[in-house]
Structures are given as C-alpha cells and as structure tokens.
Amino acid sequence: MADSALAPTAGDRWALFLDIDGTLLEHHKDPTGVVVDDELRDLLANLDRQLDGALALISGRSLASIDTLFQPLRLRAGGLFGIELRLSPDEPAVAAEEPPALATLAERAQAELGHAPNIVIERKGPVLAIHTGPHPDGLEHITRLAKSALPGLPAGYRVVEGNVGVELLPAQALKGDAVHRFMATPPFQGRRPIFIGDDVPDEHAFESVHGLDGISIKVGRPEQATAALHALADVAAVRAWLGDPQFPLLDKLVRREVTAAAQAG
Numbered sequence: 001m002a003d004s005a006l007a008p009t010a011g012d013r014w015a016l017f018l019d020i021d022g023t024l025l026e027h028h029k030d031p032t033g034v035v036v037d038d039e040l041r042d043l044l045a046n047l048d049r050q051l052d053g054a055l056a057l058i059s060g061r062s063l064a065s066i067d068t069l070f071q072p073l074r075l076r077a078g079g080l081f082g083i084e085l086r087l088s089p090d091e092p093a094v095a096a097e098e099p100p101a102l103a104t105l106a107e108r109a110q111a112e113l114g115h116a117p118n119i120v121i122e123r124k125g126p127v128l129a130i131h132t133g134p135h136p137d138g139l140e141h142i143t144r145l146a147k148s149a150l151p152g153l154p155a156g157y158r159v160v161e162g163n164v165g166v167e168l169l170p171a172q173a174l175k176g177d178a179v180h181r182f183m184a185t186p187p188f189q190g191r192r193p194i195f196i197g198d199d200v201p202d203e204h205a206f207e208s209v210h211g212l213d214g215i216s217i218k219v220g221r222p223e224q225a226t227a228a229l230h231a232l233a234d235v236a237a238v239r240a241w242l243g244d245p246q247f248p249l250l251d252k253l254v255r256r257e258v259t260a261a262a263q264a265g
C-alpha cells in the first residue's frame with residue numbers, strides 16, 4: 001500500500017485510535033498491576049477535546065477493564081479487540097458472554113499452569129488470555145493447550161501469540177474492523193485515521209488505516225515484521241508525540257522499512 005500518510009493536505013482533520021498496553025502503558029507482569037496516572041488522563045482528555053471526540057481506545061482489554069483503568073475518564077472505545085464497541089461516551093458497556101468450551105479451557109489452564117509464577121490467566125467473556133509475562137517460558141505448551149480447545153469452540157476462533165502471552169479470540173475480534181466501525185460514525189467520519197499499537201493484533205488495524213488514507217505507527221520492537229509504516233520507540237515516545245502542542249507532528253515520525261506484515265491477529 002502506497003504511503004500517502006506523510007503527505008498531509010491543508011485542513012486535514014484527524015481521528016486517533018490508540019492501543020493501551022505497550023502503547024500508552026508500560027507492560028507489567030500482572031494485567032491488574034498497571035496504573036493510569038493523571039498526566040495520561042489529562043493528555044487523553046485534551047486530545048479528545050482537540051479532536052472533537054474523534055479519539056477511541058482500541059484494546060484487547062474489556063470495556064469494563066478499560067473504564068476501571070481510566071476512570072473517571074470515559075472515552076469512546078473498542079474492547080476485546082473490537083467485540084465490545086462504545087461508539088459514544090454515554091453508551092452503557094454490555095459485557096459479552098463466555099462460551100462453555102472456553103470456560104472449560106480456562107479451568108484446565110488454571111489447573112495445569114496456575115502454579116507457574118509467570119502465568120496469569122485472564123477470563124474476558126468470549127476471549128481468554130494466558131499471560132506469560134516478559135519471559136515466555138512454556139509458550140509452546142501454552143499455545144498447544146490453547147489450540148486443543150479450538151474444535152470445541154464456535155467456528156472462527158483463533159489462537160494469537162502476542163509479545164507477552166497467548167489469547168484465544170473469536171472471528172469478530174479484529175481491531176481493524178473496529179476502526180472501520182468508528183470511521184463510519186460521527187465524529188470520525190471524514191477524518192484521516194491515525195492508529196498507534198505495539199502488538200500482533202494491531203497489525204489488522206494498521207492495514208485498515210492504510211485503506212483510509214491514514215497513518216500507522218508501531219511502538220517499539222524494530223526487529224518485528226509489521227505492516228506499520230511509521231514507528232515510535234516506546235511508551236514514553238508515544239506520550240511525548242501525543243502531547244506535542246503541534247500534534248500530529250508527522251515529520252517527527254520515524255519511517256519504518258516496509259516489511260512483511262506480521263500475521264494480523
């Protein structure tokens with residue numbers, strides 16, 4: 001896909017989509033251990049105002065987890081990789097159901113792996129995450145265990161191996177589709193999307209924004225193949241770029257060599 005993104009035209013209006021973990025927040029060995037500081041809340045609240053509400057968090061976290069983290073800030077958001085969509089801030093969060101076969105796997109994973117110090121099992125309705133933390137000991141075994149449940153799950157479920165864990169996702173868990181849903185609604189319509197993410201599931205959103213004349217930005221891991229055309233080094237660089245008074249300063253983005261896209265998760 002040709003990269004038109006760094007060819008801003010006068011009067012460009014932007015829409016901003018942000019991944020959370022590894023993009024806005026440094027990773028922590030426990031998913032519940034991350035904390036959103038007031039500086040980040042203020043940064044996002046200011047961007048939300050500056051963009052007339054065309055800002056959404058697109059995360060593998062559930063909407064409930066996102067709201068707990070960022071409260072009292074309540075932004076537009078796509079939770080569970082887009083399964084849960086809040087297209088306007090005053091919409092109530094509706095939690096998605098956990099399929100029985102996924103509950104069985106979660107209990108088996110807890111029995112087999114729960115004792116390992118680096119393993120955290122996170123049940124998120126139709127998504128199950130088995131976190132390995134930064135030292136993915138036993139990742140192969142965990143992936144095999146997760147794949148063993150696929151025959152018992154609804155068609156379309158897949159196992160995604162991310163940077164720090166394995167997740168079992170249903171077919172509709174695609175961040176790029178969430179971006180398209182937001183872009184088809186006010187106040188996102190007619191704007192150029194920017195997506196910033198760090199992990200395999202964000203690849204699908206990078207591809208989506210390319211088709212919308214947008215900007216794709218991968219955070220960290222320069223050695224990883226990605227469809228993203230631009231890069232920011234780490235969480236601190238993301239927050240500095242977002243906080244620049246002249247946001248979005250496109251020429252401050254590092255161009256990434258176009259590499260084979262990671263498997264869009």
Ligand SMILES: O=P(O)(O)OC[C@H]1O[C@H](O[C@H]2O[C@H](CO)[C@@H](O)[C@H](O)[C@H]2O)[C@H](O)[C@@H](O)[C@@H]1O
Pocket residue numbers: 019020021022023026027028029030031032034058059060061062122124129131132133164165167199201
């Ligand atoms: O799409 P994201 O917003 O990046 O969310 C991806 C997952 O993030 C969380 O798990 C990851 O971060 C945790 C905190 O740093 C870490 O403990 C865990 O090992 C990582 O996998 C969250 O818990 C998941 O539900 C999200 O899918």
Ligand SMILES: [Mg+2]
Pocket residue numbers: 019020021022023197198199
């Ligand atoms: Mg992430």
